Amino acid sequence: MPNDNALAIVEVENVTKEFGNTRAHRKRRPAVDGVSLTIDHATRLGIVGESGSGKSTLSRLIVGLETPTSGRVAYRGLNVHLMTPSVMREFRKNVQMISQDTSSSFDPTRTLRDSVRRPAQELLGVDKSTADALVDETLAMVGIAPWMVDRKPGDVSGGQRQRIAIARSLVVKPALILCDEVVSALDVSVQGTVLNLLKTYCDENQAGLIFVSHGLPATAFVSKDIVVMRNGVIVEQGPVDDVIHHSKNLYTKTLIDAYKGSARPLISKPVARSPLLEEAAR
Amino acid sequence: MSVTISVSDETLTAPAPKVAGRKILAGIWSWAPLYPMAAVFLIAVIGPWIVPLSPTEVAGSPNLPPGGAFHFGTDSTGLDVFSRTIAAFRNDIVIATLTSAISTVGGILLGLLIGMNESRRGLLGWVARFLARVLDLIQAVPAVVIALALVAVVGTSVYSLTIALAIILTPNQARMVRTEVLKVRTDAYIDAARMAGEREFALTLRHVLPNASWPAVENASLVFGSAILITATLGFLGVGLHPPTPEWGSMISTGASDAAVGRWWSFVFPAIALLIAVGSFALAGHRVFGRRSD
Amino acid sequence: MTDHKESAGTRTLEVLRKQRWWFTRVLVLPVHLFFFAAAVFFLVRMIPGDPVEQLTGGQNVSAAKMEQIRASLGLTGSVFSQFIHYLHNVVTLHFGNSMVDGLSVWGELSQRLPETIELTVIAMVIATALTVVMGLAAVLKPRSILAKILVPYARTAGAIPDFVLGVLGILLFYSTFRLLPAPDGLYAPTLNPDPTVTGFPLLDALFAGDTVMFGSICAHLVLPVAVLVIAYTPLLLKIFLRALEEAVDAPPTRFRIAAGASRKTVLLSVVRRAAPSAVAMMGTLFGFMLGGVVVVEQLFAIPGMGLYGVNAVNSSDRTALEGFLILVATISLVVFLIVDLINMMIDPRRRPGLAKDGAS
Numbered sequence: 001m002p003n004d005n006a007l008a009i010v011e012v013e014n015v016t017k018e019f020g021n022t023r024a025h026r027k028r029r030p031a032v033d034g035v036s037l038t039i040d041h042a043t044r045l046g047i048v049g050e051s052g053s054g055k056s057t058l059s060r061l062i063v064g065l066e067t068p069t070s071g072r073v074a075y076r077g078l079n080v081h082l083m084t085p086s087v088m089r090e091f092r093k094n095v096q097m098i099s100q101d102t103s104s105s106f107d108p109t110r111t112l113r114d115s116v117r118r119p120a121q122e123l124l125g126v127d128k129s130t131a132d133a134l135v136d137e138t139l140a141m142v143g144i145a146p147w148m149v150d151r152k153p154g155d156v157s158g159g160q161r162q163r164i165a166i167a168r169s170l171v172v173k174p175a176l177i178l179c180d181e182v183v184s185a186l187d188v189s190v191q192g193t194v195l196n197l198l199k200t201y202c203d204e205n206q207a208g209l210i211f212v213s214h215g216l217p218a219t220a221f222v223s224k225d226i227v228v229m230r231n232g233v234i235v236e237q238g239p240v241d242d243v244i245h246h247s248k249n250l251y252t253k254t255l256i257d258a259y260k261g262s263a264r265p266l267i268s269k270p271v272a273r274s275p276l277l278e279e280a281a282r
Numbered sequence: 283m284s285v286t287i288s289v290s291d292e293t294l295t296a297p298a299p300k301v302a303g304r305k306i307l308a309g310i311w312s313w314a315p316l317y318p319m320a321a322v323f324l325i326a327v328i329g330p331w332i333v334p335l336s337p338t339e340v341a342g343s344p345n346l347p348p349g350g351a352f353h354f355g356t357d358s359t360g361l362d363v364f365s366r367t368i369a370a371f372r373n374d375i376v377i378a379t380l381t382s383a384i385s386t387v388g389g390i391l392l393g394l395l396i397g398m399n400e401s402r403r404g405l406l407g408w409v410a411r412f413l414a415r416v417l418d419l420i421q422a423v424p425a426v427v428i429a430l431a432l433v434a435v436v437g438t439s440v441y442s443l444t445i446a447l448a449i450i451l452t453p454n455q456a457r458m459v460r461t462e463v464l465k466v467r468t469d470a471y472i473d474a475a476r477m478a479g480e481r482e483f484a485l486t487l488r489h490v491l492p493n494a495s496w497p498a499v500e501n502a503s504l505v506f507g508s509a510i511l512i513t514a515t516l517g518f519l520g521v522g523l524h525p526p527t528p529e530w531g532s533m534i535s536t537g538a539s540d541a542a543v544g545r546w547w548s549f550v551f552p553a554i555a556l557l558i559a560v561g562s563f564a565l566a567g568h569r570v571f572g573r574r575s576d
Numbered sequence: 577m578t579d580h581k582e583s584a585g586t587r588t589l590e591v592l593r594k595q596r597w598w599f600t601r602v603l604v605l606p607v608h609l610f611f612f613a614a615a616v617f618f619l620v621r622m623i624p625g626d627p628v629e630q631l632t633g634g635q636n637v638s639a640a641k642m643e644q645i646r647a648s649l650g651l652t653g654s655v656f657s658q659f660i661h662y663l664h665n666v667v668t669l670h671f672g673n674s675m676v677d678g679l680s681v682w683g684e685l686s687q688r689l690p691e692t693i694e695l696t697v698i699a700m701v702i703a704t705a706l707t708v709v710m711g712l713a714a715v716l717k718p719r720s721i722l723a724k725i726l727v728p729y730a731r732t733a734g735a736i737p738d739f740v741l742g743v744l745g746i747l748l749f750y751s752t753f754r755l756l757p758a759p760d761g762l763y764a765p766t767l768n769p770d771p772t773v774t775g776f777p778l779l780d781a782l783f784a785g786d787t788v789m790f791g792s793i794c795a796h797l798v799l800p801v802a803v804l805v806i807a808y809t810p811l812l813l814k815i816f817l818r819a820l821e822e823a824v825d826a827p828p829t830r831f832r833i834a835a836g837a838s839r840k841t842v843l844l845s846v847v848r849r850a851a852p853s854a855v856a857m858m859g860t861l862f863g864f865m866l867g868g869v870v871v872v873e874q875l876f877a878i879p880g881m882g883l884y885g886v887n888a889v890n891s892s893d894r895t896a897l898e899g900f901l902i903l904v905a906t907i908s909l910v911v912f913l914i915v916d917l918i919n920m921m922i923d924p925r926r927r928p929g930l931a932k933d934g935a936s
Contacts, residue, residue, distance in 0.1 A: 422863065422905075424863045427870070427885065430889045431616075431901055435623050435624070514737060514739075519870070531739070534739060534740065538746065541751060
């Protein structure tokens with residue numbers, strides 16, 4: 001067993017990903033082009049960029065859902081795409097990704113509990129009742145009542161589904177969590193709760209966190225370092241403060257300027273009540 | 283003066299018999315589209331036992347119009363049209379049921395196999411693409427012609443016809459499932475299943491199959507109808523079930539020459555039975571699966 | 577900086593790459609034909625019974641004669657050599673002679689083919705025209721009585737048995753109302769056929785100026801064509817109606833209307849959007865119609881290919897069946913190719929492998 005805190009969890013080594021397998025398609029730009037990253041337990045990394053910058057593809061490469069066209073992704077030194085099944089299980093247990101809820105993040109033909117339980121059963125090798133206990137524990141963490149997951153995905157709201165999705169990833173206590181646009185579709189008031197939840201989990205469990213988003217405020221909140229991507233390439237990376245306030249890169253500066261205009265605080269004040277309700281309450 | 287309000291016992295018991303009865307009636311009425319299909323199955327099962335006369339042996343003088351002992355008259359060889367029409371249900375329904383089952387199950391499995399693997403490199407990918415091409419080619423040639431070719435090889439027993447029809451009707455089922463699989467593949471929960479450590483094969487059966495099979499299942503009622511029609515067409519052309527086995531297609535074929543001289547009964551009754559059989563399944567399918575697809 | 581000295585080779589490759597979409601599709605046709613020919617080869621050899629015995633009719637024949645017959649049927653040698661021989665024959669159109677009446681298979685087929693094609697083409701043209709008219713009518717006046725009839729009619733797609741319609745037609749229009757001629761072939765038996773110019777009976781009658789014959793053929797074709805059209809138009813209509821509805825609701829159409837385009841322009845654009853699915857369906861429609869033609873030829877005694885095939889199956893006439901199957905397969909594949917190409921022409925998104933330069 002490799003030792004814990006000093007070693008990197010995931011190493012992205014000069015990874016390039018091109019899509020399509022006909023020569024005509026290859027002439028297009030690769031989705032990810034020569035990216036290298038080192039990720040360990042202390043990582044609090046934000047990845048920002050516009051749509052099409054390659055951040056989602058990069059996330060998928062990191063968690064092993066895509067195979068690099070060149071370069072390699074390594075988990076504790078082992079190439080993710082050449083792993084034996086048992087090492088793969090350990091990899092998946094330790095590296096989890098949470099996606100944006102596009103209302104298809106859960107199998108519509110199965111209950112939510114079944115979906116949340118699945119990682120525990122497959123990756124931890126526990127039986128159903130132990131898995132259930134873990135599920136309930138994790139649900140408490142995200143503030144979802146246990147009975148709610150005995151329903152089907154269509155029966156709960158989007159915000160609830162997103163939190164249940166987070167629970168699904170956390171139930172195996174991963175060492176690295178990758179969040180891909182997890183708060184972009186949520187109400188602003190819920191965003192804060194979720195971000196705090198993620199931050200707390202990672203702090204308490206010594207887990208690494210990668211936060212991919214096209215929204216700067218949320219990213220800035222959870223990250224210590226930021227990577228700016230454009231057209232598949234990293235154009236800038238560094239500590240959050242430096243990149244946001246002292247960037248020398250023209251593209252980054254344009255990106256940030258777009259946000260400076262809206263001085264919206266991240267955690268919103270309590271939602272204003274309808275004047276009619278106020279009236280009735282008197 | 284105090285007002286006493288009396289509550290009679292009747293109002294306290296609920297629901298009142300009338301309302302309950304209306305609910306049951308509504309339930310019976312809402313499932314009505316399935317009754318013709320049930321009737322068809324019933325006749326298929328008990329038909330040969332309840333017919334008054336033999337469906338395969340001459341019962342009277344030929345070309346008698348409907349009336350008397352011969353409810354539907356006799357055909358040009360003296361066979362009772364009524365008994366033959368009723369007895370014919372069994373053969374066609376057996377063939378159609380087997381064909382629907384085989385082609386739906388086969389179509390789902392093939393559609394899964396092709397849809398999940400057709401964009402992979404390696405052996406599985408080539409196999410999937412090859413199968414897809416084969417299925418396309420089968421669909422390019424008219425069904426009747428394929429049926430003719432297959433019947434020449436496998437003969438015309440009930441089971442041979444089932445095989446031939448299954449070969450003809452499975453490709454469309456597979457195509458519908460494949461289209462759905464291609465959509466389901468990219469849904470987030472499939473990747474989530476991979477993240478949860480599920481292996482490709484288990485994931486395909488556990489998540490893709492339940493979500494991508496419905497087009498084939500919905501279409502099964504139409505497959506039923508198609509099977510009956512193709513069997514009847516083959517019977518009409520004289521390459522179906524051997525006479526004097528009662529079969530609507532061959533009955534209509536003999537009825538055709540009668541029709542040319544105005545003897546309508548040997549053609550009309552089998553034709554109506556055929557339309558009822560095909561229509562009842564389409565009706566039932568429409569009711570069960572809703573108005574999603576026409 | 578472009579290099580102006582591109583070699584002719586590079587330029588040719590450039591042209592080839594851009595035109596790739598259609599000639600790859602065309603090149604694939606021989607491959608498909610090959611597969612079909614192979615399938616027919618093995619299928620026919622799986623027909624039960626010994627073809628030699630069939631030919632000799634159980635008479636006592638010398639071994640040498642048997643070998644001779646075997647050789648003429650192409651059954652000597654290894655399977656592989658038989659296959660090569662067979663392929664050679666197919667490509668050179670040597671389909672052998674019928675095992676039943678000894679007539680040349682290709683001779684018979686080539687004579688009957690035009691008649692079948694004539695029937696199919698007429699039916700398809702009318703069905704297509706009707707579909708376009710009915711589709712537009714249903715979409716333009718969705719609440720009219722016409723629409724209320726057309727939509728359920730379209731739903732019956734593929735459920736109307738053509739032979740039932742045919743017999744019904746004979747019953748009603750011939751025996752009851754005496755409006756149409758008897759189902760005794762392509763034209764009245766008392767007439768003499770015209771000299772073959774094109775092979776198509778109708779055209780030959782025109783060329784010969786034989787109006788009596790022309791009229792007789794038309795009268796005899798009314799029912800067969802009507803049966804095919806009524807039975808199979810719903811297939812096309814259903815797809816066309818659905819595509820039209822989608823096209824009418826599509827954002828580009830709405831934009832056109834909002835931008836004030838004329839009624840005619842919008843209509844044209846809607847039809848153009850709906851066309852690809854309908855055109856794709858026409859390939860399948862042709863397949864169904866060809867199947868229907870087999871039935872119709874039997875019923876109305878029209879001497880076409882379909883009748884030939886059915887007889888071949890009934891009498892286990894292997895050589896005839898072989899020729900028939902290959903011919904039908906070839907026609908089907910060619911029609912599919914044409915339909916595919918037309919579709920790829922009107923809807924550029926369907927062209928495979930074309931690099932989408934510019935967008936995305």
